[in-house]
Amino acid sequence: MSDFDPLRWKPAPFLPEADARDGSLIFVVATLCFLACLTALAVLATDRAARGWSDQLSGQATVIVRAKGAETPDSAAARAAEALSGLPGVGEVRALEKEKAEALIAPWLGDIADLDDLPVPRLVAVDLDPKAPATPQSLEKALKAQGLDAVVDDHSIWLKDIQRAAGFARWVGLAVFALIAAAAGAVVAFATRAGLTARHEVVEVLHLAGAENDFIARLFQMRFARMAALAGLFGAGGAAIMGAILRLMGGGQGLTPVLPIVWTDLLAVLPCPVAAGLVAAVAARLTAQALIAKMT
Amino acid sequence: MPRQPHDEGALDADGAVLAFDDVSMRYGRAPETLKDLNFSLAPGSFHFLTGASGAGKSSLLKLIYLAAKPSKGLMHLFGQDVSAVPVKEQPMLRRRIGVVFQEFRLLDHMSAFDNVALPLRIAGRKPDSYRQDVAELLAWVGLRSRMHAMPATLAGGEKQRLAIARAVVNRPDILLADEPTGNVDHEMGLRILRLFVELNRLGTTVLIATHDQDLVARSGKPVLHLEEGRLTQLGPVGGAG
Numbered sequence: 001m002s003d004f005d006p007l008r009w010k011p012a013p014f015l016p017e018a019d020a021r022d023g024s025l026i027f028v029v030a031t032l033c034f035l036a037c038l039t040a041l042a043v044l045a046t047d048r049a050a051r052g053w054s055d056q057l058s059g060q061a062t063v064i065v066r067a068k069g070a071e072t073p074d075s076a077a078a079r080a081a082e083a084l085s086g087l088p089g090v091g092e093v094r095a096l097e098k099e100k101a102e103a104l105i106a107p108w109l110g111d112i113a114d115l116d117d118l119p120v121p122r123l124v125a126v127d128l129d130p131k132a133p134a135t136p137q138s139l140e141k142a143l144k145a146q147g148l149d150a151v152v153d154d155h156s157i158w159l160k161d162i163q164r165a166a167g168f169a170r171w172v173g174l175a176v177f178a179l180i181a182a183a184a185g186a187v188v189a190f191a192t193r194a195g196l197t198a199r200h201e202v203v204e205v206l207h208l209a210g211a212e213n214d215f216i217a218r219l220f221q222m223r224f225a226r227m228a229a230l231a232g233l234f235g236a237g238g239a240a241i242m243g244a245i246l247r248l249m250g251g252g253q254g255l256t257p258v259l260p261i262v263w264t265d266l267l268a269v270l271p272c273p274v275a276a277g278l279v280a281a282v283a284a285r286l287t288a289q290a291l292i293a294k295m296t
Numbered sequence: 297m298p299r300q301p302h303d304e305g306a307l308d309a310d311g312a313v314l315a316f317d318d319v320s321m322r323y324g325r326a327p328e329t330l331k332d333l334n335f336s337l338a339p340g341s342f343h344f345l346t347g348a349s350g351a352g353k354s355s356l357l358k359l360i361y362l363a364a365k366p367s368k369g370l371m372h373l374f375g376q377d378v379s380a381v382p383v384k385e386q387p388m389l390r391r392r393i394g395v396v397f398q399e400f401r402l403l404d405h406m407s408a409f410d411n412v413a414l415p416l417r418i419a420g421r422k423p424d425s426y427r428q429d430v431a432e433l434l435a436w437v438g439l440r441s442r443m444h445a446m447p448a449t450l451a452g453g454e455k456q457r458l459a460i461a462r463a464v465v466n467r468p469d470i471l472l473a474d475e476p477t478g479n480v481d482h483e484m485g486l487r488i489l490r491l492f493v494e495l496n497r498l499g500t501t502v503l504i505a506t507h508d509q510d511l512v513a514r515s516g517k518p519v520l521h522l523e524e525g526r527l528t529q530l531g532p533v534g535g536a537g
Contacts, residue, residue: 004444006431009409011417016405205401208361209415209462210391212384 014219015202025191026231029184033235033276034242036180037269041243043173044265050166052260055130057155057162061139063124066149074098076148077122083146084126089134091127098122124150184276185283188224192287196220203292217288225281232276236269243269312336312372313469313501314360319369321355328367329355331525337503339469342496344512345505347522353505356522357472360503361395362386374469391419394463394500398475400455402447402462408434409443412461419466430465437461437491453484460491464500471495473504477511485511 063084067076077095084093096104101123109118128134136152143150196203206216247261315336322328330352337343347353358364359371362378371378373389381389402411412434416426434443437457447455456476463471473492477485489511496502503520506512512519521528 004409006409006427006443009413009423009427011413011423012406012410014417201401202403205403205414206418207387208363208390208395208401209418210387210466211418212387215418 014206015199015223019195019198021191021194022227025187026227026234028187029228029231029276029280030234030238032180032184032187033232033272034238035235036177036184037236037239037272038242039173039176039180040268041239041261041265043170043177044268045261046169046173047166048260048262050162050169053162054159054166057159059128059130059133060155061126061128061134061136062153062155063126063139063143064121064151064153065124065143066119066121068147068149073120073122077124079146080122080124080143080148080150083142083148084124084139087134087138087142089129089132089138091129093127094125096123096125181275181279184228185279188228188280188283189287192220192224192284193291195223196288196291207292213289213292216292217285220288221281221285224284225277228280229273229277232273235276236272239272240266240269311338313339313374315370315372317370317372319359319366319371321352321359321364322367323355329525330359330522333369333527335520335527337470337501339501340496340499342493342502342515342517343504344515344517344519345503345522346507346509346512346519348507351522352525353522354474357395357474357503357505360470361393361472362390391415391466392469394466394468394471396456396459396463396471396473396476398478400447400459400479402455402458404447406447407443408439408445408447408450408458411447411458412465414462415466426465433461433465434458438487453480453487456480456484456488457491460488464495468500470501470503473502473506475506476504477506477508482510486514489515 063080065073065076065080067073074095081093081095084090098120101120104123105120126134126139136154139152140150143152203216206219207213243261243266244263247263247266316333319330319333320328321330333356345353345356355364359366360373362373365379374392376389378389403414406414409430412430413423413426416430417423431440431443434440437460439445439454439457439461442450442454442458445454447458450458456479460473460476463473471492476492477488480488485508492502492504493515
């Protein structure tokens with residue numbers, strides 16, 4: 001006699017639970033999720049770095065002063081600094097010493113022993129009020145009023161380049177992210193196809209027993225969505241650990257000032273398991289529906 | 297009841313569970329596997345479908361359980377023109393048909409009990425509403441002590457009885473069997489035949505494809521005989537269905 005008690009029976013899953021291919025699929029999707037999360041972290045850090053440089057550049061202006069007539073360059077620079085001090089939208093103003101000005105142009109002129117014979121302009125560094133910065137025109141007007149031969153550089157050329165580079169980095173990051181998501185979808189579609197082919201008989205039996213195509217497709221959808229979500233969890237976890245290591249190695253600025261990571265960036269990996277599950281669910285459902293329609 | 301092929305005007309879909317009207321079928325661009333079939337099955341009838349290998353027996357069953365479509369002609373199932381039934385509604389028709397295969401087609405990852413309960417779960421029934429029915433059905437086919445067994449551990453005859461239990465668990469109107477005794481010994485074949493006869497007595501229309509002439513002769517049930525895709529012999533061999 002059987003000791004089987006129908007009252008204690010619990011229905012078995014419609015699809016076999018384990019498959020030899022599951023491990024490989026989880027590994028591949030986890031790796032893709034890891035790369036996607038690293039890309040997201042890199043985009044965030046790049047964006048932050050670009051914003052930092054932009055803030056730095058837009059908060060300053062440099063005045064290039066050339067001495068006129070018998071006036072010494074030091075005197076012209078001091079007069080320029082004095083003319084700009086106290087203007088609305090201007091913070092601290094510093095006339096750079098001759099040595100500093102020469103050090104700045106040294107990369108272009110090479111190692112020349114004596115620059116005294118050259119009319120090297122003097123530089124005045126102007127910190128602008130970040131809330132209501134003075135315009136280059138207002139600075140030039142004040143300098144002209146003092147009869148100074150001076151040019152105001154508000155760093156707008158560099159600023160545009162940095163913003164363009166940051167925008168480009170963002171788009172590249174998004175493109176890589178989309179590519180990885182598409183690759184994950186393709187892998188899941190491939191795995192669904194293989195899974196359906198391997199379970200052709202199960203599909204056929206379910207179909208003969210009166211299961212709707214949607215019902216069968218949903219079984220595969222749920223299965224692969226669960227698997228991808230698990231893989232997403234592994235991938236996101238790995239990327240978060242990597243991000244944390246980079247943050248710890250670099251102190252307050254992340255690994256380098258060029259790629260500053262902050263702790264809150266690590267939150268960016270949180271949606272990964274859900275996103276992986278959704279991508280897998282859509283890929284598995286579409287593949288399964290098309291295949292089941294062909295098979296039955 | 298079976299009709300003679302091309303017996304014009306004799307088709308009466310009213311009241312028949314199944315009616316073929318000049319039905320042909322082909323796979324892709326291959327020559328026709330079934331040609332101009334005309335017959336109908338009355339509710340509660342019992343027929344054998346005979347013919348040599350490749351005569352089209354399995355293809356005919358596939359048409360009936362909606363795994364294939366006619367390339368020509370009209371097929372009525374339970375009074376409905378199958379070609380007019382939307383794909384979404386076909387599963388409901390399929391639930392009224394039980395199918396038993398020579399190779400059993402049991403799900404290896406499920407126990408005997410789970411395999412039998414499968415059609416009821418798919419139909420959306422709650423487990424508490426069928427636990428007892430499934431257990432009784434398994435007892436009826438002689439598998440009371442094997443309810444928890446996995447298919448791989450069952451003998452051929454046990455597997456076939458399990459497949460029969462699964463095919464009839466939701467009380468189908470038609471029971472189709474494709475060489476159901478092909479993988480069991482003669483004695484088990486007769487035992488399985490008795491199960492089909494009992495189901496037929498309960499009102500199920502039965503159509504069994506077989507090349508086991510001895511089984512056909514012993515049963516005395518009417519025969520549909522296929523030869524190269526055409527019905528060539530219709531009528532009782534040794535008695536009425």
